[in-house]
């Protein structure tokens with residue numbers, strides 16, 4: 481499955497996916513890394529790994545999210561992408577884009593969804609006095625961080641934890657979880673049941 485990874489930042493999950501996909505029997509090929517910020521550090525890391533990259537800057541499109549996504553979609557199609565893995569891609573996608581890629585669009589989120597959708601998940605877990613925390617890979621649906629779960633990993637919250645220590649513990653699990661989840665989706669072992677398809 482020709483897979484694109486979309487990033488906005490340093491791309492440590494991206495690196496984990498690229499490395500996992502190098503195994504001969506991995507069912508996804510990382511064919512493209514695209515970023516909405518040309519300065520995203522992960523783009524250079526992808527280039528060094530020999531992966532094709534693209535930058536589609538969202539800023540010139542202003543508030544017109546769909547216009548940005550049409551450009552992004554074009555880049556994905558030119559590169560014959562079949563599956564998209566969001567890895568620290570910090571743009572909310574419109575229903576137009578999400579519907580277009582439904583079932584072929586997955587995301588990693590740094591919390592045990594449905595807890596702590598949105599941002600600042602580690603700070604919010606600490607503030608809530610949580611004793612466990614973690615990360616989730618899920619199918620993307622139009623409602624933010626709400627799609628069906630593919631895989632989840634838990635970590636303990638330890639006494640004395642701050643945002644930095646907790647996020648590092650979660651990130652370590654993200655790097656293990658995301659390749660496993662991508663494998664499940666790319667191999668067809670896990671599929672998104674849409675309303676219509678679930679009828680039978």
Ligand code: GAR
Nearest residue numbers: 489490491492493494568588589590
């Ligand atoms: C990761 O922790 C990822 O789960 C999170 O951003 C970080 C990106 O790090 N994603 C979100 O918060 C999406 N809502 P990375 O660039 O090193 O992979």
